[in-house]
Structure formats: structure tokens, C-alpha cells
Amino acid sequence: MEILTHLLEGFGIAFLPLNLGLAIFGCLLGLFIGAMPGLGSVNGVAILLPLTFLVPPTSAVIFLGAIYYGAMYGGAISSIMLGIPGASTAVATTFDGRPLARKGMADRALVAAATASFVGGTISIVLFTMFAPPLAAVALVFGAPEEFALMLLAFATFIGLGGDDIPKTFFSILIGLVLSAVGLDIVSGQPRLIFFDIPGFFHGINFLVLAIGIYGIGEILWTIETSHKGIEVSQARLSIPRFVDSLRSLAGTAKTMVMGSFLGYFVGILPAAGATPGSLMAYGVAKSISKDPDSFGKGNVDGVVAPESANNAASTGSMLPMLTLGIPGSPTTAILLGGMVIWGLEPGPMLFIEHTDFVWGLIASLYAANLFALILNLAFIPAFIAVLRLPFTILAPVIFILCLVGGYAPTQDMHDVWLMFLFGVVGYLLRKLDYPMAPAVLAIVLGPLAETSMRQSLLIGHGSPAIFFERPISGAIMVVAIVLLALPLIRLVRRAVRRSADA
Amino acid sequence: MNVPIRSAFAAAAATVLAVASTASITGAAQAAWEPLKPVDFVIMAGKGGGADKMARLMQTIVEKHDLSSKPLIPINKPGGSGAEALIHLKQKAGDDHTIMVTLNSFYTTPLRQPALDVDIMTFTPVARMAEDTFLLWVHADSDINTVDEFVEAARAAGNDWIMAGTGKGQEDELLTTFLNNAYDLDMKYVPFKGGGRVAKELAGKNANSTVNNPSEQLGFYEAGKTRPIAAFTPERLELFSDAPTFLELDQDFVYFMQRSVVGAPGMSAEAAAFYQDLFAKVFASDEWQTYRHDKSLYGDLIAGDELKAYWQRERAIHEVMLKEIGEI
Numbered sequence: 020m021e022i023l024t025h026l027l028e029g030f031g032i033a034f035l036p037l038n039l040g041l042a043i044f045g046c047l048l049g050l051f052i053g054a055m056p057g058l059g060s061v062n063g064v065a066i067l068l069p070l071t072f073l074v075p076p077t078s079a080v081i082f083l084g085a086i087y088y089g090a091m092y093g094g095a096i097s098s099i100m101l102g103i104p105g106a107s108t109a110v111a112t113t114f115d116g117r118p119l120a121r122k123g124m125a126d127r128a129l130v131a132a133a134t135a136s137f138v139g140g141t142i143s144i145v146l147f148t149m150f151a152p153p154l155a156a157v158a159l160v161f162g163a164p165e166e167f168a169l170m171l172l173a174f175a176t177f178i179g180l181g182g183d184d185i186p187k188t189f190f191s192i193l194i195g196l197v198l199s200a201v202g203l204d205i206v207s208g209q210p211r212l213i214f215f216d217i218p219g220f221f222h223g224i225n226f227l228v229l230a231i232g233i234y235g236i237g238e239i240l241w242t243i244e245t246s247h248k249g250i251e252v253s254q255a256r257l258s259i260p261r262f263v264d265s266l267r268s269l270a271g272t273a274k275t276m277v278m279g280s281f282l283g284y285f286v287g288i289l290p291a292a293g294a295t296p297g298s299l300m301a302y303g304v305a306k307s308i309s310k311d312p313d314s315f316g317k318g319n320v321d322g323v324v325a326p327e328s329a330n331n332a333a334s335t336g337s338m339l340p341m342l343t344l345g346i347p348g349s350p351t352t353a354i355l356l357g358g359m360v361i362w363g364l365e366p367g368p369m370l371f372i373e374h375t376d377f378v379w380g381l382i383a384s385l386y387a388a389n390l391f392a393l394i395l396n397l398a399f400i401p402a403f404i405a406v407l408r409l410p411f412t413i414l415a416p417v418i419f420i421l422c423l424v425g426g427y428a429p430t431q432d433m434h435d436v437w438l439m440f441l442f443g444v445v446g447y448l449l450r451k452l453d454y455p456m457a458p459a460v461l462a463i464v465l466g467p468l469a470e471t472s473m474r475q476s477l478l479i480g481h482g483s484p485a486i487f488f489e490r491p492i493s494g495a496i497m498v499v500a501i502v503l504l505a506l507p508l509i510r511l512v513r514r515a516v517r518r519s520a521d522a
Numbered sequence: 523m524n525v526p527i528r529s530a531f532a533a534a535a536a537t538v539l540a541v542a543s544t545a546s547i548t549g550a551a552q553a554a555w556e557p558l559k560p561v562d563f564v565i566m567a568g569k570g571g572g573a574d575k576m577a578r579l580m581q582t583i584v585e586k587h588d589l590s591s592k593p594l595i596p597i598n599k600p601g602g603s604g605a606e607a608l609i610h611l612k613q614k615a616g617d618d619h620t621i622m623v624t625l626n627s628f629y630t631t632p633l634r635q636p637a638l639d640v641d642i643m644t645f646t647p648v649a650r651m652a653e654d655t656f657l658l659w660v661h662a663d664s665d666i667n668t669v670d671e672f673v674e675a676a677r678a679a680g681n682d683w684i685m686a687g688t689g690k691g692q693e694d695e696l697l698t699t700f701l702n703n704a705y706d707l708d709m710k711y712v713p714f715k716g717g718g719r720v721a722k723e724l725a726g727k728n729a730n731s732t733v734n735n736p737s738e739q740l741g742f743y744e745a746g747k748t749r750p751i752a753a754f755t756p757e758r759l760e761l762f763s764d765a766p767t768f769l770e771l772d773q774d775f776v777y778f779m780q781r782s783v784v785g786a787p788g789m790s791a792e793a794a795a796f797y798q799d800l801f802a803k804v805f806a807s808d809e810w811q812t813y814r815h816d817k818s819l820y821g822d823l824i825a826g827d828e829l830k831a832y833w834q835r836e837r838a839i840h841e842v843m844l845k846e847i848g849e850i
Binding site: 068072158159160161162163202203204206207209210218221222223344345346353354356357358360365366367368369431471475478479481 | 579586593598602605609637681690715722740742744
């Protein structure tokens with residue numbers, strides 16, 4: 020009951036006119052920031068931080084929280100419309116969002132993304148409200164072996180139950196892992212895989228460079244090839260009946276939404292992860308539990324719903340370690356943390372006790388921000404659709420420039436732009452050969468996390484992998500991951516047995 | 523926005539005021555240079571650690587008092603015990619818009635890895651903002667209250683005793699090796715990314731001990747999760763007055779961590795002057811002085827050639843330490 024009283028007080032704070040206005044304004048700004056490639060919630064929050072010194076801390080965090088939330092919605096927009104992830108958290112949304120748009124179902128993908136974001140946000144906020152302190156305790160005991168087990172599980176979901184060609188999926192993951200190993204060794208600091216001694220490889224390969232190359236540049240090449248007999252006219256339309264129909268068709272994805280929300284929230288809580296791994300893992304799981312895994316990557320609404328519900332849930336989740344442990348769960352919350360220090364709030368275990376008005380005001384305003392983001396997003400869909408109907412000769416240069424900006428912005432190094440072109444061409448060729456590219460993106464995001472946690476675990480366990488199985492949480496996750504990995508093998512054997520029985 | 527700056531000056535200590543005002547006079551004389559675009563504010567460590575928290579505080583002070591026409595954008599580059607950040611800065615030679623918050627891996631990483639070909643003396647000195655302190659921490663649920671009890675428990679556990687730290691051959695490992703040698707222990711050192719993560723590993727009982735800075739453990743300490751048992755400082759820290767220093771325990775060991783700001787090599791003199799002036803103002807601000815006090819920081823502001831001389835001294839000390847533990 021105490022929680023409910025706190026929450027009611029929080030709503031009192033969130034619905035003060037200033038705070039409400041800031042929440043709406045923040046959502047709008049966030050939507051735009053998220054939709055622009057190269058401009059993610061990290062930059063948005065960093066640039067707008069100074070504005071918040073004009074208002075009290077609670078209002079400030081409400082504003083920044085709303086930007087963060089809005090950006091999660093906004094990231095999906097360019098992923099679906101242009102095939103370029105607007106923000107790192109929306110990479111997984113391109114996998115199926117773009118194919119849907121190509122089929123003339125952009126409206127359905129956008130409605131699905133907005134609704135899933137809303138559901139993910141809502142579920143995660145409820146979880147936050149009810150279980151913040153116990154979940155913080157879970158995050159605390161989650162050590163290196165548990166983290167590695169979770170990463171292995173993520174890889175397993177991409178291999179185990181997918182409908183794709185298993186060897187090709189495996190190959191794609193390995194490419195991603197090799198690319199993720201480029202740069203300085205995390206533990207010893209030794210340079211690795213510095214191809215041709217080019218200094219640009221020292222900072223590693225940013226996964227956005229790979230994702231934008233494959234999905235942005237690759238997409239342009241693909242469209243040029245498929246439309247050489249005549250410029251493709253997008254059939255994207257929006258009408259009230261289509262909108263209602265889109266909403267109705269979402270009923271079938273309820274299971275995926277709930278799964279994505281819980282998974283995203285949980286991954287978001289872990290200090291090392293954040294919304295990007297969360298959304299990729301949700302995509303993998305959605306594919307493995309789907310009755311029709313083959314349609315993933317070719318325009319399955321579940322493939323949009325899973326990452327979008329997960330990334331919003333994860334963004335709420337990553338507030339938890341920031342507020343309770345003082346460790347940011349994502350790059351954006353790291354900047355929020357800096358803001359809190361100067362507002363005179365010490366994030367950490369004492370915050371929930373000493374500054375209840377701040378904590379609950381923030382939680383209540385997340386509810387509000389979530390609702391506004393949904394309304395704003397749905398209201399803008401007709402405008403987005405209008406953009407899609409532009410002729411390809413206009414759209415292609417725009418996409419091309421946005422790719423350049425998105426590839427250059429994170430590191431501001433031309434080296435990455437050239438690399439992005441290379442990945443675009445190679446990705447296009449691999450796609451022609453039916454290699455799934457999503458696993459490579461997954462591997463380059465999760466590879467460094469998996470490698471670090473594995474090496475730390477092995478150090479603790481004197482080099483013996485037994486450590487992964489001795490601890491209850493990591494042991495349980497490892498078993499599930501191994502079963503998932505073994506499934507294709509079992510299926511292969513079963514098929515062989517059946518064939519010999521038939522013969 | 524002039525008012526808060528002036529009041530900040532008034533509140534600062536007298537010595538600080540002298541430094542800050544001379545800096546602002548030179549700043550006024552060279553008011554010509556200002557950043558033309560947002561400044562990359564590289565952090566040579568992971569998120570949530572002492573260096574990270576401090577960098578973000580500096581950034582917000584700059585914003586709050588409107589000290590720079592363009593914002594500082596913090597970027598964490600923790601890879602390879604700071605090698606990633608050092609390489610980045612080296613590649614940005616001649617760039618007036620890249621500065622970095624640095625710590626002691628600034629000395630140790632180039633010494634350990636000559637292949638990186640980084641000469642820290644070519645970097646542009648901006649300001650040393652503080653010297654951070656170290657303590658030896660254990661979990662509050664353990665029965666360990668004194669260094670003697672710590673030694674007994676760690677010796678019994680042998681190399682199953684996990685000491686979590688922030689990187690290979692970095693401050694935390696130097697201190698761990700010191701403890702291992704001084705007390706004949708065999709603690710296992712496991713590196714994590716960032717001091718915040720290290721503090722969490724101890725609070726979650728995934729590690730047996732750490733040598734965190736006060737700012738990193740303060741939250742857990744106040745929540746009753748962790749306990750400091752000794753300090754690597756010349757005198758006891760006000761904040762943790764129950765923890766004796768190693769000097770009191772007849773171990774001649776005092777160790778500090780620099781919290782400095784450095785510019786890319788070959789930065790223009792105008793830009794260097796701008797950043798020196800900027801960080802002198804940050805140092806003098808109320809917020810920074812409060813933070814210094816609350817987090818038990820040592821060290822006054824030093825800048826320019828004085829900072830370079832300090833680096834020279836500290837690098838020599840670290841070279842000896844690394845040789846002693848067989849890292850180089």
C-alpha cells in the first residue's frame with residue numbers, strides 16, 4: 020500500500036502544469052531526435068541537459084525522461100520508413116519493419132511499433148512501480164557468469180529455432196563476432212585485428228556502421244536492382260479502415276508484446292546491457308517462439324513488435340540500476356546520472372529513502388510520457404506515409420545522405436564511412452546469396468559483452484568452465500541455451516531417422 | 523549568467539580564488555578563441571566510475587554556469603585500460619576540440635604497451651582538478667573489520683579470494699599487488715569496466731574485496747552494504763574516520779589517483795589557454811568545491827608546465843612500481 024500512496028503523490032507531481040508541459044514537449048523533441056539517424060537519445064539528452072538547470076530537479080528529470088522515451092518511439096520511424104536505424108536501439112526494428120514498408124504495409128508497421136512501444140512502456144513501468152527494490156537486488160547478484168549465460172542464450176535463440184539455413188546463420192554470427200573482436204583487447208589492452216595497420220580500427224567497429232551499411236546502403240542497392248525496369252511506386256496508404264484493421268491484427272501479437280516487454284525490462288536492468296541488446300534478444304526469442312519463423316526478416320509484424328516493446332521496456336529498466344545502484348544501465352542514463360549529481364541528488368541505494376518525491380515523480384511522469392508519445396506518434400503517421408510516397412529518385416539521395424550522417428556521427432571518423440560503404444556492398448552480395456544478416460548485427464553488439472564476461476568468469480573460476488554451471492542462476496540459463504543450440508541437431512537426426520523409416 | 527560565477531568565486535577558498543582570478547585575467551586577454559563546435563570530452567574510463575562521475579560533474583558545471591559557448595560532449599573510451607582513449611587522442615593531434623579526463627592509467631598503459639607508441643609528454647596539459655584517494659573495502663556482511671582480519675581471511679582463501687578492479691596493470695592492480703606482496707597473499711585480480719561496476723560486484727558479493735575510490739563506494743557504504751577497513755592516504759579521511767591508514771599499520775604506502783584534464787597533442791596555444799581558463803573556473807565553482815569535500819578528494823589545481831612536471835614525476839614513480847610487480 021505504501022507504494023500506491025507514493026505513486027499517487029507522484030502523479031500529483033507529474034500533473035503539475037509545468038511538469039506536464041515539459042513531458043509533452045520532451046516527447047515531441049525525443050520523437051524527432053530518435054528519428055534522425057546519427058542523433059540518438061544520448062546526444063539529445065547531453066545537448067539539452069543545460070536547459071534543465073532552469074527548473075527544479077524533478078521537472079528536469081521528467082523532461083529528460085520524456086526525451087528518452089520519445090526517442091525510443093522515434094527510432095522506429097526511420098527504421099521502418101527508410102531502412103536506416105534512427106537510433107542504435109531501433110536496429111532490430113529494421114529487420115522486419117523495412118520489408119513490411121516495401122510491401123506497402125508501412126502503416127501497419129508504424130502502428131505496430133507505436134502500440135508495442137506503449138505496451139512495453141506500460142508493463143515496464145508497472146514492474147518498476149511494484150518491484151523496484153527486489154529487482155535491484157537481482158541486478159546486484161548478477162555477476163559475470165550470469166551475464167555470459169544470458170549472452171549465450173541470446174545467440175542460441177538466433178540459431179536454435181530459427182527457420183533460416185542453420186549453417187548460414189552460424190556463418191553470419193561468426194562474421195559478426197570476428198568484427199566485434201577488432202580493436203583493443205578489453206582485458207589486456209593489446210591491439211587485435213588492426214587490418215593493414217589502419218589506425219581507424221583501434222577504436223573497434225561500431226555496430227551502427229555495420230547496421231547502417233547493411234540496411235541503409237544495402238537497401239538502396241537492392242531497390243535499384245529490383246526496380247530497374249521501372250521505378251517502384253510505393254502503395255503505402257492510410258485510411259481509417261486500414262488503421263482499424265492494423266490495430267485489430269495486432270491482437271495476434273499480444274503474446275510477443277508481453278514477452279518483449281518482460282525480456283526488455285529485465286535486460287535493461289542489468290548494468291552492462293541496455294536497450295540495444297534487449298531489443299535484439301527479444302527479436303530472437305520472438306522468432307523462436309513463432310509458429311512461422313521463416314517469415315521473419317521478410318516482413319512479419321511480430322518482428323517489429325518484439326524489439327519495439329523491448330526497447331521501451333529496457334529504457335525504463337535501465338533507470339533502475341541508475342537510481343538504486345548509481346550505475347547507469349545505458350549510455351543515456353549515464354548522462355542523466357551526471358545531471359542528478361549536479362542537481363544535488365546522490366544516486367544509489369539511499370535515493371529511494373531520502374528523495375521519494377523525486378523518484379515517484381519520475382515514475383509517474385513516465386506513465387504520462389508514455390501516453391503522450393503514443394498519441395503523438397499515431398498522429399504523425401499520415402505525415403510519415405506521405406514521405407514514403409515520394410518518388411525513389413528523391414528518396415534515394417535523402418536516404419544516402421542520412422546514411423552518411425548516421426555512419427559518421429558516432430565516432431566522427433571518415434574511416435567509418437568508408438567501412439560502412441564496404442559493409443553495404445558486401446551485405447548486399449551476401450543478401451543475394453540468402454545469408455541472413457540480422458545474426459551478424461546481433462553478434463557485433465553482444466560479442467564484446469559476451470567476451471568480457473566469459474573471460475572474467477574464467478579468471479574467477481581458475482580457467483574452468485564449471486563456474487557457469489555451479490551458480491544457480493547462470494546454470495539454469497546455460498542449460499536452456501544449450502538445449503536451444505542442440506535443437507537443430509536433434510531435428511536433423513529426427514529427420515534422418517524418419518527418412519530411413521520411409522525408405 | 524555572470525552572477526552565479528561571481529558568487530561561486532566569492533565562496534571558494536582564498537588560495538583557489540587567487541589561482542582562478544589569475545587564470546581568468548589571462549583568459550580575458552585571449553578571449554579571441556572559443557570552441558567553434560561541441561567539444562569531445564573523452565573519458566578514459568568506464569561509466570559509473572570515479573573518473574566518469576567527475577567528468578560528468580565537470581560537464582554539468584560548465585553548462586550550468588554557461589562557461590563555454592559550445593557544450594562538452596562526454597564519450598567513454600574505457601577499452602584496454604585506457605589504450606582506446608589514448609590512441610583516440612593521439613589520432614586527434616592538432617585538434618582544438620578534443621579534450622580528455624584522465625587518471626593514472628595515463629602513465630601505466632603507455633609504459634606497459636610501447637606498441638601503442640603514445641608519448642604522454644606530447645599531450646597538451648590543461649588542469650589537474652584533484653587527486654582521488656583509495657581505500658580497501660569488504661562487504662559489510664563479512665566479519666572483517668581490521669586489516670589483520672582481512673589478511674587472515676584472504677590468506678585462508680588463497681587464490682579463491684577475488685579482488686575486483688578496473689583494468690589490467692592499472693591503479694587497482696598495483697594496489698592489489700602491493701597488498702599481496704606486503705601481506706604474503708595470493709588474491710586473484712579480476713578486471714571489470716569501470717569503478718562503478720567494481721563497486722557493484724562487491725555489493726553483490728561477486729567479489730571479496732575492492733580498492734575503490736570513496737565516490738564509487740559511497741552509495742553502498744551509506745546503505746550499509748560495504749565497509750572500508752583501511753586507507754591508502756597520509757592521514758585518515760574525515761568521511762571514514764574509523765578506517766586507519768596503512769601508514770598507521772606500519773606499511774609505507776600512500777597512493778593517489780590524478781584527476782586531470784588533458785588536450786590533444788599539438789593543440790593551438792589559444793585553445794589550450796581557453797581550456798585552462800575554463801577548468802580553473804570549474805575548479806573554483808561551488809559545486810566542485812562541495813564535491814571535493816564530500817568525496818574526500820585531495821590535491822589543488824595545477825596547470826600548464828607545472829602539470830607537465832607533475833606527470834614527469836608520477837610517470838617515473840609508476841615505472842618503478844610496474845617494474846617491481848614484473849609488468850614491464
